[in-house]
Amino acid sequence: MDVALRILSRRRVSSGEMEALLLRKGYTGDEVGNCLDRLKDWGYLDDRSLARDIVSSMVKACPVGKARAMFELERRRFQKELAREVVEEVYNGLVEEELAKVAAERYFGDKKERSLKDCHRLARWLLRRGFEPETVHSIVSSFGQMCDE
Numbered sequence: 001m002d003v004a005l006r007i008l009s010r011r012r013v014s015s016g017e018m019e020a021l022l023l024r025k026g027y028t029g030d031e032v033g034n035c036l037d038r039l040k041d042w043g044y045l046d047d048r049s050l051a052r053d054i055v056s057s058m059v060k061a062c063p064v065g066k067a068r069a070m071f072e073l074e075r076r077r078f079q080k081e082l083a084r085e086v087v088e089e090v091y092n093g094l095v096e097e098e099l100a101k102v103a104a105e106r107y108f109g110d111k112k113e114r115s116l117k118d119c120h121r122l123a124r125w126l127l128r129r130g131f132e133p134e135t136v137h138s139i140v141s142s143f144g145q146m147c148d149e
Helices: 002-010 014-022 029-041 047-061 065-074 080-091 096-108 115-128 133-140
Strands: none
Touching: 002 014, 002 029, 029 096, 029 115, 047 065, 065 080, 080 133, 096 115, 096 133
């Protein structure tokens, strides 16, 4: 239990991350299960709240698409169903094209002149950020460039 509390004193982690960390430290499955149950009872592990905070901050800092948000939650060992629910909840009412446009504007910053090469880089960057290919094409086209992806 002390190890788990020390981990939580540094940063919030998902139940899956905590389980992996404790197993790596050599604790048995039963010990880890009991510890996770106690931490959840005490309110120290709340996967839904943590996942919502992670996705919300990703969208606010520099928007990402749903695919990237899902990837990040899975990477942090959230259950897939919970991750899917949280992503749908956070993205409810948000338009992916508007998010991609904000991300593209942040990508270019103050740069006024954009070459064809810059346009291709933007397209690849937006795809890596989890936006759908149709959205990326629309955004790249809206910047006045004719780019073939």
